[in-house]
Amino acid sequence: MTVTARHQALAGVxxxxxxxxxxxxxxxxxxxxxxxxxxxxxxxxAGALLAAGLPARARTxxxxxxxxxxxxxxxxxxxxxxxxxxxxxxxxxxxxxxEWAKLAALVAAGAALRLSWRPAGLVLQFFFLGNVLxxxxxxxxxxxxxxxxxxxxxxxxxxxxxxxxxxxxAAGVAALWLAWVAWVMVRREARAQLGAPSRxxx
Amino acid sequence: xxRTAIVSVLLLLCGYSAAAWLTRxxxxxxxxxxxxxxxxxxxVPAPAVAVQGPGVTAATLPALLAEGGDVHIVDFFYTxxxxxxxxxxxxxxxxxxxxxxxxxxxxxxxxxxVSISVDGAHDDPAALTAYAGGLHAQPAxxxxxxxxxxxxxxxxxxxxxVVVVPDGRGDFEHNAALLVxxxxxxxxxxxxxAEQQLALNYARHLARQPAPEGLS
Numbered sequence: 068m069t070v071t072a073r074h075q076a077l078a079g080v081x082x083x084x085x086x087x088x089x090x091x092x093x094x095x096x097x098x099x100x101x102x103x104x105x106x107x108x109x110x111x112x113a114g115a116l117l118a119a120g121l122p123a124r125a126r127t128x129x130x131x132x133x134x135x136x137x138x139x140x141x142x143x144x145x146x147x148x149x150x151x152x153x154x155x156x157x158x159x160x161x162x163x164x165x166e167w168a169k170l171a172a173l174v175a176a177g178a179a180l181r182l183s184w185r186p187a188g189l190v191l192q193f194f195f196l197g198n199v200l201x202x203x204x205x206x207x208x209x210x211x212x213x214x215x216x217x218x219x220x221x222x223x224x225x226x227x228x229x230x231x232x233x234x235x236x237a238a239g240v241a242a243l244w245l246a247w248v249a250w251v252m253v254r255r256e257a258r259a260q261l262g263a264p265s266r267x268x269x
Numbered sequence: 270x271x272r273t274a275i276v277s278v279l280l281l282l283c284g285y286s287a288a289a290w291l292t293r294x295x296x297x298x299x300x301x302x303x304x305x306x307x308x309x310x311x312x313v314p315a316p317a318v319a320v321q322g323p324g325v326t327a328a329t330l331p332a333l334l335a336e337g338g339d340v341h342i343v344d345f346f347y348t349x350x351x352x353x354x355x356x357x358x359x360x361x362x363x364x365x366x367x368x369x370x371x372x373x374x375x376x377x378x379x380x381x382x383v384s385i386s387v388d389g390a391h392d393d394p395a396a397l398t399a400y401a402g403g404l405h406a407q408p409a410x411x412x413x414x415x416x417x418x419x420x421x422x423x424x425x426x427x428x429x430x431v432v433v434v435p436d437g438r439g440d441f442e443h444n445a446a447l448l449v450x451x452x453x454x455x456x457x458x459x460x461x462x463a464e465q466q467l468a469l470n471y472a473r474h475l476a477r478q479p480a481p482e483g484l485s
Contacts (some may be wrong), residue, residue, distance in 0.1 A: 134273040141277050145284030154291055157300035157432075217299045219432035219444045 076120025083113040083174065092166075099221035100229035102156055104236065107173055114177025121182075129182055139183025140195045146176040147199055151206045151233075153217035160220050189248060196244055200237040207233030301444050304430040305459040312455035316428045318421040320385075322414035323398040330385075330425070333414065334454035339381045340476040342468055343448040343456075345431050347388035348400040353445045353462075357384075358404050360447070360465045365411050367469055379476030380469070382411040387433050387443065389415040389422045429456060451475055 085091055086109055095106040121129070133139050149155065150169065158165040187195065210230030216223050289295065297303045315330045327333035334341050342364060346354040361382055371378040386392035392400075397413040406413065416422035426433065433443040447460040447468040457475070460468035 132272040132276045134270050137273050138276045138280060141280050145280060145287075149284060149288050149291065152288070152291055152298055154298060154300045154303060158291075161300075216301075216442070216444070219299075219301055220434055222434065222436055222442055 072119040075116045079113050079116030079118075079120065082109070082116060086110055086113060087170070096156075096160060099156060099218060099225040100232050102159075102221075103151070103229055104232040107150060110170060110173035111177030111180065114174035114179075115181040117174065118178035118181045121178075126182070130186070133183060133186065135191055136183025136185070136187035137191070139179035140187055140191065142179045143176045143183075144195065144198055146172045148202060151203070153210075157218045157220050189251070192244070196241065200241050203233045203237040207231065207237065301430075301446075305446075308430075308456055308459050312451070312457045313429060315450065315454045315456065316421075316425055318416050318425045319418060320414040321394060321417050322412060323394050323401060324408045325412055325414055330414075330416075331454040333383065333412070334450050335452070337381070338452050339379050340452060340472045341381050341383050341450040342472050343383045343385060343450055344445065345385050345387050345426075345433075345443060346445075347386050347441065348392050348396050349388065350440065352440060353442070356462060357445055360462060361406075361411060362404055364465065364469055365407060368410050369407070371473075378473045380472040381409075382406075384411070384413045385425075386413070386415040387422070387426065387431070387441070389417055389419065430459075449475070 086095075086106070092106075094101075095109075096102045150173065155165070155169060159169050160166075184192065207230040210217065210233065211227050212230075213226065217226060292298060293303055293306050297306050315334055317329045317331055319328060320330050320333055325333060327336055334343075342361075344357050344361060346357055361384065364382060368378055368380055368382075371380075386397065392415045394415075397415060401408075401411070401413045404411075416425055425431075429448065431443060433441050436442045445462055447462065447465065448456050449458040449460065449468060449472050451457045452475075458468070458471060460471070
């Protein structure tokens, strides 16, 4: 484990401990949009940092069951799909066992995302985002359009704001990924031209 | 690669089971939906909390709901409410009118109405009397009660799945609904406010069932 990896894992432990503190949880879960748009990604971030602390042997063992990052990305899709069911938010407030299961699932999803992102490659990343982001946008528009409160614990305007954030986040992530892909392509192209100046560009 | 395939299938199974458990086999998506679904399958007995209200002689909620062997339609409200409780009050006025029409036609329906305050600290019997008067409630058909003890009120709301949240403007929002209690004081159905006629017909139907022994 390198020094930065240890630092990252340490940051993950500290972050997760902070997120588990009752008053931090209550503050984040007091509003519907903070619950999903702030707490969910923070927990996934803590999981991603923790994944840096995995010893090499464990990493190899995980990679053996995770060809092209397929299992990891599948886990993330499933956790996000189930996590966006409105009942999860209500139950997480009412039943501690659901709250802890939600927490563990999101941390695991964050770790899985980090371990699977590179192995997946651009094509699988595109496939993954092509599933997750439209799902987020559709759920977001349902939250905005619903005339009924979908969670007993939250108000209608809070729900609509969550919907807007979900759509905005989906659009933002898509734009970021496309920009990143464009940058990778340009760099690849440049490298190819430098490496083989005599060959005609494809 | 085969390891990846096996783990993927296991993950899919886990995800499917979690989603099926969460949504009651893909029938409900919200906790309110799950509550209504569960109540219909497993009636919830009213907890024995002390109640108090104008003209109410019963000391506890189960005793109140067992009075006269009637079926009850129950709602939750508070007198300072300016939003959804007004709608509820209107619904209950229409329900009362329908019950009065039943009685006038010589066929008492055996259904009565109870409004329970979620603001027991403020809604004392005097406040309830004034509120009931404003809605022209007939005490024989429609009673108003509060649960004076805060802990008992909390227990009652939790048991019946009523969630009250402050709306940030000094008011409260709650999952307002029409709760139908059978003659034994068990909550057997939860209807949406829009399903007022359905709730009434269901309660009338329950009241027409043969009376249990020991009750008229």
